Amino acid sequence: MAHRYYHRRNSHWILYVVIAISAATCAWFLWPGGQSADSDLAGNGGTRILRNPNPATRPSIDNVVRIDRTVRTVKTTTRPSGKSSPAALRKFRAGNAAFAKQKHLEARGLLSEVLIAGGLAEDLAQEAREKLAYLSSVTLFARTIDPRDPYTMRYKFKRGDHPAAVERRLKLHVPSQLIVQVNGLSDASKFLADADYKLIKGPFHAIVYKSIYKMDMILHRREENLPPVFIKRYDVGLGQNNSTPTGLWRLGCGALIDEKTGKRERGKLLKARWNPPPNAIQRRSIEYNMPGYPFGVKGIWISLVGLDANTRPLIDYGIHSTDDQSSIGKQASMGCIRMRDNDIQEVYDRLYEKWSTVRIVP
DSSP, rough: HHHHHHHHHHHHHHHHHHHHHHHHHHHHHSTTSSSSEEEEEETTTTTTEEEOSHHHGOOOOOGOOOOOOOOOOOSSSOOOOOOOOHHHHHHHHHHHOOOHHTHHHHHHHHHHHHHOOOOOHHHHHHHHHHHHHHHHHHTSSSSSSOTTTTTEEEOOOOOOHHHHHHHHEEEEEEEEHHHHHHHOOOOGOOOTOOOEEEEEOOOOOEEEEGGEEEEEEOOOOOOOOGGOOOEEEEEBBBBGOOOOOOOOEEEEEEESBBBTTTTBOOOESSSOOOOOOOSOOOOOOOTTTSOOOOTTTTEEEEEEESSSTTTOOOOSEEEEEEEGGGGTSEESSSSSEEHHHHHHHHHHHOOOTOOOOOEEEO
């Protein structure tokens, strides 16, 4: 009898342990934040998608849960925040997945396509812009050459070659100084004969959104039917009383004669002289570093020439640096586009006289 009693008591003890372990396991799975749903990170943009293991009850693509986001939210008045379209979200997720796998060209293509086409909620659009700025830095502006990239090429310099002459001969439509920078050289005289160097095929273009004080830079080589690539977004300052005119412009070119005035176009200038526009009270020009000089330390002026009915009659408009950095994001100029020093230096280095366009939209 004693033996049977001990066996029964020992069996009960084992049963209690099994029940306790089962209860603890169920509680862990059912507790918020546990593993009741299969979780995954879409790309490395900090987007976590909680997936239901039952495909029949899996949430739709518009209802995924996103947490641990690290990107900034950009205030916009042109596109209300809300859900992304299903097609845009699918392409965004595909671009994120390629980005996570370091498939840089594939990610650049997918994210550029969905960003330029539209349809993304603003938080995702901002995430795409930040990733594309990084992708541009490693695919376009780094010294490495990917033979699959249609926007770059390898070129062996010959004796007597100069970047400016190479650019014209190959019709790259980018500033020769950009070729120098991309190859990590200090000046054009450093190129060696019989050595391979990286070239970028342009031109770069800009789109200015007046309502949000932003400028987007795009790389688009239409003559080869290449898809446009988003490069970067910048903050800008604009004209008082909404005076910055909308429409399409091209960069002025110092080698061309202006059809309206008969004078040589100004093009891109460093330490540029400030010439008073027609609406200025000040009627005298101001040289670089003189009292009242409005272009600041950089002294950069990028002239614009109108291309459509609204912009063609206009003169003396451009993009320039400023002595008042606090005016960026405001209506403070006489109609021109102002930029911060670091930003306008990049724009100056990439936009090309005559070939680059600037579209200003409401």
